[in-house]
Amino acid sequence: xxxxxxxxxxxxxxxxxxxxxxxxxxxxxxxxxxxxxxxxxxxxxxxxxxxxxxxxxxxxxxxxxxxxxxxxxxxxxxxxxxxxxxxxxxxxxxxxxxxxxxxxxxxxxxxxxxxxxxxxxxxxxxxxxxxxxxxxxxxxxxxxxxxxxxxxxxxxxxxxxxxxxxxxxxxxxxxxxxxxxxxxxxxxxxxxxxxxxxxxxxxxxxxxxxxxxxxxxxxxxx
Amino acid sequence: xxxxxxxxxxxxxxxxxxxxxxxxxxxxxxxxxxxxxxxxxxxxxxxxxxxxxxxxxxxxxxxxxxxxxxxxxxxxxxxxxxxxxxxxxxxxxxxxxxxxxxxxxxxxxxxxxxxxxxxxxxxxxxxxxxxxxxxxxxxxxxxxxxxxxxxxxxxxxxxxxxxxxxxxxxxxxxxxxxxxxxxxxxxxxxxxxxxxxxxxxxxxxxxxxxxxxxxxxxxxxxxxxxxx
Numbered sequence: 001x002x003x004x005x006x007x008x009x010x011x012x013x014x015x016x017x018x019x020x021x022x023x024x025x026x027x028x029x030x031x032x033x034x035x036x037x038x039x040x041x042x043x044x045x046x047x048x049x050x051x052x053x054x055x056x057x058x059x060x061x062x063x064x065x066x067x068x069x070x071x072x073x074x075x076x077x078x079x080x081x082x083x084x085x086x087x088x089x090x091x092x093x094x095x096x097x098x099x100x101x102x103x104x105x106x107x108x109x110x111x112x113x114x115x116x117x118x119x120x121x122x123x124x125x126x127x128x129x130x131x132x133x134x135x136x137x138x139x140x141x142x143x144x145x146x147x148x149x150x151x152x153x154x155x156x157x158x159x160x161x162x163x164x165x166x167x168x169x170x171x172x173x174x175x176x177x178x179x180x181x182x183x184x185x186x187x188x189x190x191x192x193x194x195x196x197x198x199x200x201x202x203x204x205x206x207x208x209x210x211x212x213x214x215x216x217x218x219x220x221x222x
Numbered sequence: 223x224x225x226x227x228x229x230x231x232x233x234x235x236x237x238x239x240x241x242x243x244x245x246x247x248x249x250x251x252x253x254x255x256x257x258x259x260x261x262x263x264x265x266x267x268x269x270x271x272x273x274x275x276x277x278x279x280x281x282x283x284x285x286x287x288x289x290x291x292x293x294x295x296x297x298x299x300x301x302x303x304x305x306x307x308x309x310x311x312x313x314x315x316x317x318x319x320x321x322x323x324x325x326x327x328x329x330x331x332x333x334x335x336x337x338x339x340x341x342x343x344x345x346x347x348x349x350x351x352x353x354x355x356x357x358x359x360x361x362x363x364x365x366x367x368x369x370x371x372x373x374x375x376x377x378x379x380x381x382x383x384x385x386x387x388x389x390x391x392x393x394x395x396x397x398x399x400x401x402x403x404x405x406x407x408x409x410x411x412x413x414x415x416x417x418x419x420x421x422x423x424x425x426x427x428x429x430x431x432x433x434x435x436x437x438x439x440x441x442x443x444x445x446x447x448x449x450x
Binding site: 015036049050051052063067068069070072073084085086087088090091094123124125126127128129130131132133137156163164165166167210212 | 249250251254264277280281301302303305312314315318321325327328329330331332333335336337338349350351352353354356357359379390397398399400401402403405407408410434450
């Protein structure tokens with residue numbers, strides 16, 4: 001088997017999904033890396049659910065502004081044409097279907113595109129954050145996650161055993177070894193990362209993957 | 223009577239046992255930290271706190287978890303009860319496991335909309351967020367426009383503690399950057415809204431076009447200067 005791709009390489013792959021002129025919310029954690037990989041010439045505007053449309057790169061050390069941060073509590077900048085808004089308006093954008101896409105982390109995704117990402121089993125509490133709103137409202141939900149758990153168990157499962165964030169909402173899954181599309185009849189394996197065969201990806205995936213035309217990851221991995 | 227209070231202690235002096243208190247801010251940004259410290263000092267018990275994040279663990283050390291730690295809180299309505307890393311147990315989760323605090327977990331946008339509804343005189347609304355999840359447990363489900371939606375009720379409070387960048391002495395408020403977040407909607411949703419403000423100017427010192435929270439929503443103002 002090949003090596004698992006790094007978080008940055010996954011972010012690079014997710015970024016290819018964001019075509020020009022779109023509005024996108026990046027979930028807290030790994031998805032936030034995607035903003036580093038938007039090619040020049042693309043007009044992607046990032047929304048942060050704490051009230052920013054037009055989130056720019058992270059603030060340089062010494063240039064942080066105490067009032068300017070993203071939903072993950074990171075000091076950021078804003079891009080040209082940015083705007084600030086209150087939380088209700090930020091979620092009007094999300095719930096109202098005004099965002100083209102969201103990229104979310106996940107614990108599990110089912111073969112029907114159910115998403116589980118807010119609570120681990122056995123825990124008293126979890127954090128919804130804005131994930132339920134994003135999963136229900138964004139026009140396209142892209143999940144970015146490692147293919148298996150730290151214990152080597154598949155995260156892509158027949159039925160989620162973790163508490164759900166939303167049913168049937170995910171359209172694309174980018175993991176550290178594959179790109180998988182949620183289609184009407186199940187999960188279609190679209191791409192494998194360098195060094196991985198469809199059979200090897202299948203071994204680490206619980207439901208049967210549909211294999212029609214599998215291409216290799218369109219990235220130069222150095 | 224002037225709305226301007228000289229100290230946070232005076233401004234929170236009548237927050238008593240059993241009160242419901244909304245607290246503005248999102249992580250540290252826009253969080254009324256001086257009012258929170260004053261409230262901890264005053265020490266009312268059995269509070270219900272409504273707040274975006276109650277997990278603690280962010281960069282800002284002064285958060286609603288100082289009230290939870292002090293044993294003043296009976297219930298928390300929030301969307302962040304556990305810190306980013308799901309493996310870490312927050313103070314709130316510990317208190318909930320010990321049966322000391324009830325937690326009502328609400329999706330963030332639903333929380334914002336319930337607060338706005340509370341301030342706007344709307345009793346409840348239907349939303350597609352949370353359908354088919356634990357967030358829908360016990361709630362009425364109805365198909366509207368071909369989509370399943372759940373009934374969510376408005377939230378109101380006795381007090382809102384908020385933070386603004388600038389105020390005039392009438393209570394017109396201006397927020398700055400991402401420190402706005404929940405503050406304007408919480409300002410509307412309480413009987414008594416108390417604003418901690420970085421800058422206080424005379425009436426006329428804020429262009430009417432720039433006012434974000436009109437003064438009708440604000441009862442008390444405490445100038446605290448620029449503090450974290």
